Amino acid sequence: MTIPHKTTWRNKSDFHNTSTTGTYLGINRTQNYVVANGVAAGGAPISLPMLRAALNRVKQSLGAGALKSQVWHTHPSQSQAYEEMGFAKQEILMSSGKMPGFDGLTPGTPSLTIAGREILENIHADQTRIDLMAFGSWGKVVWGKSPFWFKNRAGQWVFQIYDPSTGNPTANEGCYYLDMRQYFVDNPQEISSVTGLKVPVYN
């Protein structure tokens, strides 16, 4: 099979999909090997059993050896909810007996972990889910040198937009940013997620 040349899955986590309908890379999702592992929280707040169930699904599908370098990816509101449960550690590492520059305001140092696994906090992440990302299983197809700003024949980056029906110039200017990279996961069973989580208050 050949990777379809389309752009719909750039910057999307289609492979973190537990759906059993539709297709992944043209393969019907009724085939369980293209369906990612996942736990549906059903609107409940984050809890330890659901995170463990998400990990166990990977372990049972591919063996304990498959749980190696995965990291959690979620919105800060969910990692804060996890921290609130008290399971997360807050460790400030000291080098040469001196405290590092910790301003107490910006997060990042120290980072949160779930059972020793790093949490990547992303302000743009879906607030209702937490994903177990296996970056080792990600691949990339590069169709050309990119990304770049498209230049028209006159070498312009920003150019006048013409009305396609009349051919007259309009009051709009346009530019195009081209990205010719596509991503895939070579084993969706290596990843997992908890979906449908309750969004914590004040978020």
Next chain:
Amino acid sequence: MHVVPKETSKFLLRFGGENPFGKPNWRVIVSADRLVREAGVYRDWADGLSTTERGGLNFTPSKDVPGMNFQRYDNKPIRVVTEIREVQKYPDIEGWLLEKWWPASQYGTRDEWYSYKAADGITPMLGAYPEDGDYEFLFGPWPKIPPVSELQTFISAYSAQIANKRGTPESRAREYMLRFEYLRLQAEEKRKTEYNAWFRDELSPMKSGSLEASRWRQELAKRVGRRSHVGIE
């Protein structure tokens, strides 16, 4: 099975206290010894197979055209069995860990615990409900068992952090999000500065083919007394 020195166990009991079941609140353990009983539909694979080779997709670059070809690996599990297994709780971690005990209430209700089913949709995958609570990994891993002074530092830091939490969970959530909002704004400001610099350098009207840019160039040319048409520089 690794043996924890008596003085370490004694210290953890004395310093960290004991839970209602007479067990220490804190304990050190080697990750490889930390086992839990879990049920499920286990698929066992032949040794030596990479994670991708366990039923994943094999991607190879196309020879003559851009892009990649792929096909599924033919490997099948050597057996698929539904059973209870004693497995490592933290298979990805090696070394000594400091764990803290949590009461059963932290693990949700029995109903919730047993609601997480294995691939067959029947077998409760988390094993038996932790009636007496359970231990969770908080600090480590260390290649060697840490001295008691270090354990004391970690336990104290953790306890202080919990004891000195300010405000309500809601206000803490709000504060946490404000921190991220602050970071986001800082990043946006930085981006704007970069884009502005880039815009000045690369997207000047001198290089644009738009009608407005053309008018601007002609105006500029008029001011400096140039009469010929000024095109894109």
